């Protein structure tokens with residue numbers, strides 16, 4: 402697996418902005434990492450469109466259908482959601498399944514800041530200062546067997562707390578999946594917080610996955626189960642509409658959604674009259690992840 406330091410893929414301008422940003426919101430001295438920015442090393446890539454999205458936008462404009470389909474529903478309806486106690490089970494094609502409490506996970510795997518861009522399949526994007534660590538670190542806790550070809554993520558099923566689950570909007574619980582090499586890639590992040598704070602419920606507390614080169618829906622929230630499987634899992638969105646949502650769902654401006662273009666995106670937080678910006682292949686993380694797909698027809702495997 403390719404090794405890199407997050408600082409090495411951070412354009413200098415962003416890095417500087419990031420330092421002033423750090424001062425601005427008064428981060429403690431303990432804050433570790435530099436950001437990871439999606440836009441290559443081009444100096445000219447550092448401009449207005451690479452600004453970190455505000456805490457307010459990140460936490461009030463959400464997709465989390467368990468709490469409703471409106472953008473403000475998750476913020477409004479998730480405040481009493483119970484994230485403690487919380488256990489995460491790792492099972493399937495492993496020598497021995499394990500169950501870890503969220504406390505164990507938080508204390509065993511220190512989180513670092515990772516500034517990564519989220520590109521929703523609906524055509525908007527945000528740059529989010531996540532806190533988290535690589536999923537591969539957690540998976541190293543179990544011994545995978547040779548049949549472990551894919552990983553399936555399962556979100557919580559709790560219709561009493563999540564009124565959206567009373568309606569068959571999706572096939573609950575929310576499920577997503579990755580190929581094992583995608584899951585092991587260091588950019589595949591288990592998210593524990595944002596803006597150096599605890600993860601808000603509406604963003605997927607206490608633990609959600611984040612895969613920066615894929616459309617946002619791949620990044621399942623409130624995960625309770627991680628299952629190693631042999632066959633490609635069927636995600637909730639593939640169930641809902643296989644023609645529109647493929648297993649890979651890599652951000653790809655050359656493959657349109659059947660009902661709309663994916664060539665450009667609206668940057669959340671920009672003035673409403675600001676032009677949309679060009680969507681980048683793999684959401685700008687091609688240098689890091691394109692090799693996972695060499696030789697694959699990404700129109701067929703969308």
Ligand SMILES: Nc1nc2c(c(=O)[nH]1)N[C@H]1C(S)=C(S)[C@@H](COP(=O)(O)O)O[C@H]1N2
Nearest residue numbers: 463464465466521556575617618620621622
């Ligand atoms: N469990 C669950 N996870 C989910 C969703 C959801 O509805 N339920 N929505 C997805 C979609 S479409 C997006 S764009 C991102 C949004 O993440 P954010 O609200 O933290 O920005 O979460 C993804 N994860």
Ligand SMILES: [Mo]
Nearest residue numbers: 521522617618
């Ligand atoms: Mo999305």
